[in-house]
Amino acid sequence: MEKSDKILSELRKIFNKPKCELVFENNFQLICAVVLSAQCTDKRVNLTTPKLFERYPTPKDLANAKREDVIEIIRPCGFFNNKSKSLISLSKSLVEKFDGEVPNDYDSLVSLAGVGRKTANVVLAVGFGQDAIAVDTHVFRVSNRLGIKSKNVLECEEKLQKLFNKKDWSELHYLLVLFGRYHCKAIKPKCENCKFLDICTFHKIK
Numbered sequence: 001m002e003k004s005d006k007i008l009s010e011l012r013k014i015f016n017k018p019k020c021e022l023v024f025e026n027n028f029q030l031i032c033a034v035v036l037s038a039q040c041t042d043k044r045v046n047l048t049t050p051k052l053f054e055r056y057p058t059p060k061d062l063a064n065a066k067r068e069d070v071i072e073i074i075r076p077c078g079f080f081n082n083k084s085k086s087l088i089s090l091s092k093s094l095v096e097k098f099d100g101e102v103p104n105d106y107d108s109l110v111s112l113a114g115v116g117r118k119t120a121n122v123v124l125a126v127g128f129g130q131d132a133i134a135v136d137t138h139v140f141r142v143s144n145r146l147g148i149k150s151k152n153v154l155e156c157e158e159k160l161q162k163l164f165n166k167k168d169w170s171e172l173h174y175l176l177v178l179f180g181r182y183h184c185k186a187i188k189p190k191c192e193n194c195k196f197l198d199i200c201t202f203h204k205i206k
C-alpha cells in the first residue's frame with residue numbers, strides 16, 4: 001500500500017467524517033474565528049466568539065468597532081493587540097472592497113489584514129468547500145514525522161498536494177489536525193500502538 005493510502009485509511013479509521021472544530025454560522029464568523037485561533041485552542045476561541053459576534057454581527061459592525069472594546073472581548077485568545085487590529089482591518093476591507101462578503105478566491109483572501117496562507121486555505125476548504133490543504137502547526141509536524149519532510153509550510157503544502165488526490169485535500173487537513181491535536185502531540189505523542197510506527201521517522205530517532 002502506498003504511504004499516502006495508508007495515511008488516509010488509518011486516519012479515517014480513527015476519525016469518522018472529521019470536521020472543523022471552530023463554531024461559526026457564516027463565512028465572516030469563520031474567518032474571524034480562524035484569525036483568533038492562531039496560537040490559541042479552538043475551544044477557547046469558541047468560548048470567545050459568541051460575545052464578539054453578538055456585539056459585531058456583520059463586517060460593517062466590526063469595521064466601526066473601537067479597538068479597546070474588541071480587545072476586551074478577545075483578550076482570552078492571546079495576541080489581542082495584533083488580532084484586534086487584524087479583525088477590524090479585515091472587516092474594513094470586506095466592506096470597502098468586497099461588498100461586505102468574504103471573497104472565495106485565494107488572492108483576495110490573502111489581501112485581507114491578518115489573513116495568511118493557512119487562514120485563506122481554511123476558509124476556502126471549510127467555508128467554500130474548495131479543495132485546499134491548510135498547513136498549520138499540527139499538519140506540519142505530523143507530516144514531517146510521517147516522513148513527508150519539508151522545511152517550511154509552503155513546501156509541506158506542495159508535497160501534500162503532490163502525494164494526495166485533490167478530492168482528499170480538505171479531509172486530509174482535518175485528519176492531520178485531529179491526529180496532531182489528540183494523538184501525535186508535539187510533546188509526548190501517544191506512540192504506543194500507533195498505526196504509523198513503520199513509517200514514522202520521529203519515533204525511530206527517539
Ligand code: SF4
Pocket residue numbers: 145146183184185189190191192194195196197200201202203
Ligand atoms: S509513532 Fe508517535 S510520533 Fe510517530 S506518528 Fe505515531 S504518534 Fe506520531
